[in-house]
Amino acid sequence: MEQASYARRVFVLGMDGAGNFLQRLNRSKIAGLARQRGVVTLDAMTELPTISAECWGSMLHGVTPDKHGYHNERAGAERFPLDSAYPSFFRLARERYPEWTLASFTAWPPINYGLVEEGIGVHKHCAPDAELTDAACEYIGAAEDIRLFYLALDAPDALGHQSGYDTPQQHQAIAEAEERLLRIVDAIDRRGWLEDSLLLFVTDHGGGGEHRCNHGSDHPMDRTIFWAAAGPCVNPNADLEGLTFKNTAAVVAAALGLPIPESWDARVPEALFRG
16 A cells, blocks of 8 residues: 655755855855745754764665664775665665666765665766766756655865865855755756655765864764755644754655655654645
């Protein structure tokens, strides 16, 4: 028996290492869009340790890092097992709906080739941010349909490591990442898909807490992140207090009418969806 869905499509649009630093921008465009069409928080929490593979792995697989077991080195060398008790939301969608079009565009290859399972028919593309954005827009424009799409840019994290987190240089990189994500939104809009899609805007961690140019600790600068949901299905009065990054997986599943695995720690924030 099919479960009720809230959206025909879900687009998870991310940037690495942006923490909750959208608040430093002069009128964050992502925050503005989310406030107009849904909800946004600058007080969500990511997972521990606050490192990319651990955090993106939790977002994709709906569990804490100690359960999915992937860190940066492992994600760069080993594919996530297809028989894991912690399926990604991609595997969940594929097993339920073999015909769906699924796509993952990442600037950091270990996400696509370590954290997202191989052999389940996910279209994957890896490239630097500018090229990745062009390729994603082209893909959205040409696809017959897309049911689940994920994109993760890298420049905010790269500038954080280079020039420091929560610095003017990194803020500029975050603003440029926003513009790239809004190009993706424009491509979705040109297909006429905004009215039946859920857009999630996310980041995996912040930085600069214990070390100006690094992350990984439980310091609030490392752990506090923005999280936003936009679309006709989103309740603008939803309470996002206590939201953690891994809960993104449950939001994706619930929006598409997929059963949430009992093995997942992820849960949908109360009253996130209309109705």
